[in-house]
Amino acid sequence: MPVSTRSQIINNPGQNEPNQDNRTRPKTDQEETHMAHPLRNPHHGLKEKMKALTLLYEQQKQASASVKDPSFKSEESRFSTHPSIDLLSSGKRAESKPKESKPISHVMRENIMPSSTVTRTYVLPQPPVVEDAKENVAVGGGDRIVGFSCPRKANMSSTVARKLSMGSSVVPQTEPREIGGTNKENVQELDTISEKPGVGNRILVFVRLRPMAKKEREAGSRCCVRIVNRGDVYLTEFASEHDYLRLKRLRGRHFTFDASFPDSTSQQEVYSTTTAELVEAVLQGRNGSVFCYGATGAGKTYTMLGTVENPGVMVLAIKDLFNKVRQRSFDGNHVVHLSYLEVYNETVRDLISPGRPLVLREDKQGIVAAGLTQYRAYSTDEVMALLQQGNQNRTTEPTRANETSSRSHAILQVAVEYQVKDESNNVVNRVGKLSLIDLAGSERALATDQRTLRSLEGANINRSLLALSSCINALVEGKKHIPYRNSKLTQLLKDSLGGACNTVMIANISPSNLSFGETQNTLHWADRAKEIRTKVHLPRFSILQLHSFSLLPRLTCLS
Numbered sequence: 073m074p075v076s077t078r079s080q081i082i083n084n085p086g087q088n089e090p091n092q093d094n095r096t097r098p099k100t101d102q103e104e105t106h107m108a109h110p111l112r113n114p115h116h117g118l119k120e121k122m123k124a125l126t127l128l129y130e131q132q133k134q135a136s137a138s139v140k141d142p143s144f145k146s147e148e149s150r151f152s153t154h155p156s157i158d159l160l161s162s163g164k165r166a167e168s169k170p171k172e173s174k175p176i177s178h179v180m181r182e183n184i185m186p187s188s189t190v191t192r193t194y195v196l197p198q199p200p201v202v203e204d205a206k207e208n209v210a211v212g213g214g215d216r217i218v219g220f221s222c223p224r225k226a227n228m229s230s231t232v233a234r235k236l237s238m239g240s241s242v243v244p245q246t247e248p249r250e251i252g253g254t255n256k257e258n259v260q261e262l263d264t265i266s267e268k269p270g271v272g273n274r275i276l277v278f279v280r281l282r283p284m285a286k287k288e289r290e291a292g293s294r295c296c297v298r299i300v301n302r303g304d305v306y307l308t309e310f311a312s313e314h315d316y317l318r319l320k321r322l323r324g325r326h327f328t329f330d331a332s333f334p335d336s337t338s339q340q341e342v343y344s345t346t347t348a349e350l351v352e353a354v355l356q357g358r359n360g361s362v363f364c365y366g367a368t369g370a371g372k373t374y375t376m377l378g379t380v381e382n383p384g385v386m387v388l389a390i391k392d393l394f395n396k397v398r399q400r401s402f403d404g405n406h407v408v409h410l411s412y413l414e415v416y417n418e419t420v421r422d423l424i425s426p427g428r429p430l431v432l433r434e435d436k437q438g439i440v441a442a443g444l445t446q447y448r449a450y451s452t453d454e455v456m457a458l459l460q461q462g463n464q465n466r467t468t469e470p471t472r473a474n475e476t477s478s479r480s481h482a483i484l485q486v487a488v489e490y491q492v493k494d495e496s497n498n499v500v501n502r503v504g505k506l507s508l509i510d511l512a513g514s515e516r517a518l519a520t521d522q523r524t525l526r527s528l529e530g531a532n533i534n535r536s537l538l539a540l541s542s543c544i545n546a547l548v549e550g551k552k553h554i555p556y557r558n559s560k561l562t563q564l565l566k567d568s569l570g571g572a573c574n575t576v577m578i579a580n581i582s583p584s585n586l587s588f589g590e591t592q593n594t595l596h597w598a599d600r601a602k603e604i605r606t607k608v609h610l611p612r613f614s615i616l617q618l619h620s621f622s623l624l625p626r627l628t629c630l631s
């Protein structure tokens with residue numbers, strides 16, 4: 073029977089198998105020389121070599137770790153101990169990514185300050201003293217406020233380099249460049265944009281704090297969020313002094329965003345800061361997306377839709393769009409189409425003409441919902457009525473956390489097509505698309521009702537939000553494969569996240585310390601989203617024959 077050489081060696085203990093002593097004692101020089109013998113065990117001495125290599129590696133690692141930024145290390149350890157659900161866990165933190173020191177090229181923001189003249193206009197605030205934080209003042213002897221962490225990143229160039237058009241007294245306002253104007257100017261603008269090197273735009277991330285709800289106040293909750301200088305968000309964790317177990321894990325956190333809105337901020341201010349420039353860009357044939365993210369009851373629908381007295385971003389954007397169209401469109405060549413859909417339990421539904429679930433298809437314009445109604449709109453009032461109708465069709469249910477909780481993700485898309493003449497007297501047909509997205513609440517299962525259909529909804533909501541966070545992680549880490557296909561929501565947002573699109577995210581948070589975990593989660597996630605870069609913007613236009621006006625062929629006009 074043929075026997076392998078190896079089994080022969082192993083079966084001959086006298087020659088090759090080391091006895092117990094040989095295994096433990098260190099090798100002599102003679103033995104090392106003997107290693108060259110052709111019948112030697114190839115693994116002989118490997119253990120020791122590995123040990124030595126590991127030791128060397130550990131030493132090198134320690135040496136390099138001491139050079140690294142210690143603040144990041146401590147932040148990492150805070151993340152790892154956080155008890156709440158961490159949506160970021162699906163991807164690794166981009167810890168090794170060097171922070172860019174160069175100002176970023178923002179096509180969307182027209183009023184970028186040149187790098188040479190960039191100066192910080194406000195000093196990163198010191199952690200606020202307890203006496204200052206009125207809402208955070210410790211009431212009664214049993215409570216304790218934990219100190220804030222140090223400012224997260226010293227390098228804030230990307231945030232500082234941009235001038236936000238908000239009405240803040242802290243960030244100085246410069247005159248925005250005229251974007252509108254003659255057709256000739258518009259064509260030149262297009263050229264400038266397409267000539268930019270392949271640098272994408274960073275997603276702009278804003279945070280909005282809502283006022284404390286009556287119910288929360290009655291439940292004895294306290295404000296755990298403080299917004300300073302309209303950019304910095306301080307999050308405080310409270311605990312009773314007697315809660316020894318939790319005291320050890322208490323943390324305060326500091327985040328910085330493109331802008332942060334305190335609870336007194338008006339809807340108009342939120343709109344002007346976050347979305348107004350996107351509307352302007354849409355009128356130049358570029359795509360824009362705004363999405364609201366946050367826990368259930370944090371104020372997403374209020375921000376997006378608002379109320380009759382205080383209309384939200386969707387309504388204000390459409391009003392603004394029609395105003396601008398009216399100002400520019402002397403010959404009435406602007407055509408506005410809109411669609412409104414929801415993603416509920418992983419099915420896509422038309423909110424304007426509800427019917428059978430829609431199938432997603434990918435064509436050259438990106439992912440489209442086949443058969444989705446594209447309504448041709450002529451006035452703001454008409455759109456308002458349509459929005460109202462759509463919202464009545466939207467799936468909302470009361471949950472423990474919110475009386476009228478949106479159980480679906482809603483996406484309103486407004487497409488504007490219009491024509492201008494370029495320098496060679498060709499007619500340029502431009503199409504810009506604005507997507508306004510109200511995501512369902514990113515609640516933890518316990519925050520809602522687990523016993524009913526809500527649990528299935530919650531699972532699907534969390535699934536799609538998890539898919540969204542996976543995409544964000546993959547985009548931030550610069551991976552080649554972005555898992556858009558993991559959910560309907562991410563398929564629909566493909567354009568907004570990784571495409572040529574100006575994207576704005578508004579993270580909504582509650583001030584209540586009872587929602588601390590959810591708020592921290594939202595802020596971590598928003599902080600991560602700041603690092604996403606979308607592709608460079610190439611406006612969608614095509615050269616047509618002079619006066620041969622044709623609208624998007626695939627649009628189904630209802631009126």
Ligand SMILES: Nc1ncnc2c1ncn2[C@@H]1O[C@H](COP(=O)(O)OP(=O)(O)OP(=O)(O)O)[C@@H](O)[C@H]1O
Nearest residue numbers: 282283368369370371372373374474477478512513
């Ligand atoms: N900025 C605000 N000012 C005044 N009231 C607000 C504000 N934000 C939210 N609210 C109120 O808080 C409640 C919850 O807000 P909203 O329904 O918008 O939350 P949501 O994040 O959309 O929740 P869900 O994910 O469950 O749909 C509503 O009654 C809303 O009117």
